[in-house]
Amino acid sequence: MTIAPAKQPTFRIPDDSPDWWRQAVVYQIYPRSFADSNGDGIGDLAGIISRIDYLRQLGVDAVWLSPFYPSELADGGYDVADYRAVDPRIGTLGEFDRMSEGLHRAGIRLIVDIVPNHSSDQHPWFQEALASPRGSAARDRYIFRDGLGEHGELPPADWKGSFGGGAWTRVPDGQWYLHTFATEQPDWNWKNPEVHADFLKTLRFWADRGVDGFRIDVANALAKDLPEVLPSAAEMAEMPLDGRHPVIDRDEVQDIYAEWRQVFNEYDPPRTAVAEAWLDDPERRARYARPESLGQAFNFDLLQADFDADQFRRIVTANLEQQTMSGSSSTWVLSNHDVTRHATRYGLAPLNGRKVKQGTEWMLDGAPADQLDRDLGLRRARAATLFVLALPGSAYIYQGEELGLHEVTEIADDQRQDPVFLHGGRHAYDGLGRDGCRVPIPWRREGSSYGFGPSGAHLPQPSWFAGCSVEAEEGDEDSTLSMYRRALALRRELESSETLSWREADGPVLIFERPGGWICVTNFGAETVGMPRGRLLVASEPLPRDDDGEPLLPPATTAWLRC
CATH class of the missing domain: 3.20.20.80 (Glycosidases)
Incomplete structure (x- = not known):
């Protein structure tokens, strides 16, 4: 090299x-x-x-x-x-x-x-909402709705929570509140x-x-x-x-x-x-x-x-x-x-x-x-x-x-x-x-x-x-x-403008260059490949060498070079 x-x-x-x-x-x-x-x-x-x-x-x-x-x-x-x-x-x-x-x-x-x-459902404002009547200012900080069914016994919609179960939970007075995630995580009302x-x-x-x-x-x-x-x-x-x-x-x-x-x-x-x-x-x-x-x-x-x-x-x-x-x-x-x-x-x-x-x-x-x-x-x-x-x-x-x-x-x-x-x-x-x-x-x-x-x-x-x-x-x-x-130490030394240029490479290999001659080459394939010329800075794995003593890039390996 x-x-x-x-x-x-x-x-x-x-x-x-x-x-x-x-x-x-x-x-x-x-x-x-x-x-x-x-x-x-x-x-x-x-x-x-x-x-x-x-x-x-x-x-x-x-x-x-x-x-x-x-x-x-x-x-x-x-x-x-x-x-x-x-x-x-x-x-x-x-x-x-x-x-x-x-x-x-x-x-x-x-x-x-x-x-x-x-x-959290333990937040003071949610606890205040639970203790306040329907239509109150305290409840308006969250998203409360009346339920469906003859007695409001059904949730306002059949939405599912991201963590499983329904997205609406009923409170003792019969209303329901929305929680995109767990029951213990009532959604804020950002119109308030x-x-x-x-x-x-x-x-x-x-x-x-x-x-x-x-x-x-x-x-x-x-x-x-x-x-x-x-x-x-x-x-x-x-x-x-x-x-x-x-x-x-x-x-x-x-x-x-x-x-x-x-x-x-x-x-x-x-x-x-x-x-x-x-x-x-x-x-x-x-x-x-x-x-x-x-x-x-x-x-x-x-x-x-x-x-x-x-x-x-x-x-x-x-x-x-x-x-x-x-x-x-x-x-x-x-x-x-x-x-x-x-x-x-x-x-x-x-x-x-x-x-x-x-x-x-x-x-x-x-x-x-x-x-x-x-x-x-x-x-x-x-x-x-x-x-x-x-x-x-x-x-x-x-x-x-x-x-x-x-x-x-x-x-x-x-x-x-x-x-x-x-x-x-x-x-x-x-x-x-x-x-x-x-x-x-x-x-x-x-x-x-x-x-x-x-x-x-x-x-x-x-x-x-x-x-x-x-x-x-x-x-x-x-x-x-x-x-x-x-x-991370090298990155601080080599940090350059927010651009890169791709270099052509054979097979499942990616090579890009950052301004200042900073080159990254990654072998995504299953075969060892050659590398561009340059001064080796760091590699994710130890690099073997060819018969002429030049470093090679094994599978699943990245190397940084400076040219």
């Missing part, structure tokens, strides 16, 4: 720029499963504080903190009882401030989850000005405490327009998602985010936001990423793709085109708290282009766990990660993926906590729910919780966690953790 002198990058966003988010690497922390400081089996803010140096060494630009608010955990914290407080099991506002300060001292920004589609005002208060509360940005849960479902006679579930399923659907991606949801953007822009630098909006139409999704709206929207397309060169190239090309619609940057996601870890997805039979629902419909793709090729899945996951980290835009990584963790399937039915499993049983999301990606991560080879905390963990950890622990991987130059650290 010819060694070429390295060129200087043509562009890099300064660390103090208000545009820091455009190419940031954001690390998602699921607080209850990251680090436990007091031995109660539940991760907490003090545990996160104790691991800030780990995050700094990893090289991430920001932390996204999943819900840490008071909650009855009907949905893993996404049933929020108080939007401006910390769950006592997780910590205090004082600890939140210390965590924020510690992260910022380490050069890491902080993004928090906002859950605006629904609250009090709801608008209270969320603006919440955004300012956290921004005033130094929060740099917000991840908006179910961002496309807030606005609803429900006629007096509700459509059936079958009728709604046939309605186009063109901005006029009764409950999904209505045009007026952008009016809500225009209000929010005014709040974000009150701060210097402006606060950022990213929308969780599962939408197939790129033009509809781009609306959330416009500067006058939230500013960025998740691209979940790779969650629905096989480890396949054609699918990856099509998705990347389409999403880079989408960023021109919005003026935002692309986002890249391979794993999060709602989906099967990508090491496991890539070790199973291909999806064959089959669409999936939000969450983990394929959980084990309908296949028995013994059909999982763990080694192949991890090789592909490492290659896909290195591919994604070379792309222009921001990358969102999920705690534990830097250790190469697989989905945990060794959880007994009576130990599972996810409402997807509890309410939907074996027929929802292929049965197992999302607990397998939320198991507390391993820090040490030994101990009752592999270093997660002084005692056990709130979900059972498998014995194979020992070999995937931070302790086991830190001293191994070929470990997944070492690869992530090298790649």
